[in-house]
Amino acid sequence: MQLSFEKSVAGRRTYVLPAPDVPKYELPAEMRRTLELPLPEMGEPDINRHYSALERRSFGVNDGPYPLGSCTMKYNPIINDQLASLPGFTQIHPLQEIDTVQGCLQALVEAEKFLAAVTGMDRMTFQPAAGAHGEFTALLMVKAYHEDRGDSERTQIIVPDSAHGTNPASAAMAGFETVNIPSNEAGGVDLDGLKKVLGPKTAGLMLTNPNTLGIFDPNIEEITALVHEAGGLNYYDGANLNAVMGVARPGDMGFDLVHLNLHKTFSTPHGGGGPGSGPVGCKAFLAEFLPHDMPIARKGEDGEYVYDLEVPEKTIGRVRSFYGNFLVTLKAYAYALRLGKAGIRAAALTAVLNANYMAEGLRDYYDISVPGPYMHEFVLTIEPLRQEYGITAMDIAKAIQEKGIHPPTMYFPLNVKEALMVEPTETESRETLDMMIEALREIRSRVDSDPESLRQAPRTTVIGRPDETTAARNPILRYTEPEAE
């Protein structure tokens, strides 16, 4: 497909700029562009066709099911985008006087209250822009907490082998040493393994619960108590909160800090380069370390609330400008208001039901990594098929694309060989779940009858099997005009 630059014809125009609503101002000569701006020049029909063609080459949740494990690619209601697009929210500037943005601060304070209630935390900051950024922020708070107590020998963060790769990466970035612990047979934390590594160097534990195998750890209270006894803090990676919101709260499980991925659970799509939001919640005893500024509500003399910003006493500083991705927070708030307490719980229960429904539909056809029951997701292992027929997780993932389904997450978590991690989410209907089950069963039948068709898949997409290693190691991200080559 040609790029828009290649389709450009000099002199073609398609713009209708609104009339200016501010006085005209001549830019000083030294600030004006001296070179032509090399933008593509196209007519309106050609631009529309260009973008429609690009859209057809892509795949999104509007095209079909997207069971990408641990990514919660659910359908996000459009109304929440519409609410977050209201001019009162979008036509403001973060440096405006505080008394002119009272409604926005109120929305932040109320969103904080909602998410604190869902997680069992006392305070919450919306500054972090993604899950990993939230992890990093929380770990800086863990560090500040120990240092504040003169406990500077606590340099280790414990991470189970089923953790998302961002956990050890965030720990390293925050200046900690990562200590890995194994999972037990059932996919949970191995208690003996944990006990072995706990000690005076333990700064904290990072845990996802339910974890990336879709398992809710039945020993969770014992795990968090052991870490507390050793003097460490418990950090909850809330990326999988979709499975437990409204049902179980990290704060009640013994966690001191949590990050959430609003761009999974709370009405913002995950992926596509953002914007996202990874708010961090904490228990009251850690609130003095939160980043600034924290929006707060004060009751005025007339009994009305006045909204303001506050700098926590021992703050770790800013981790991002202003209030994070404000419009993403608004979408989460709108989602909460529309669903209410019962709706939030129903969403989690349906996500769990859908994952178990699919797992049962596939149990006789594929091996599942651990017995279950599962929460939001389950992990198939294609290793037996690889050994017997040479068919890999990659082959199955490629074949499912021919059926209009996005592939599950592949080769993750790392403690499962030839992993395919399936997360159907609560927004898929029973018919869609049945369709996915049927597709995977049919693919399984071809493993013995027609394995070559799987090795050649996908045969219906624009690109079949790109050289992903070269694409990752030698990305060509800059367009070079052909004649300049």
Ligand SMILES: Cc1ncc(COP(=O)(O)O)c(C=O)c1O
């Ligand atoms: C379990 C888990 N933790 C952390 C993250 C990191 O979140 P982000 O991609 O927003 O940085 C993810 C991302 O998918 C995840 O699945």
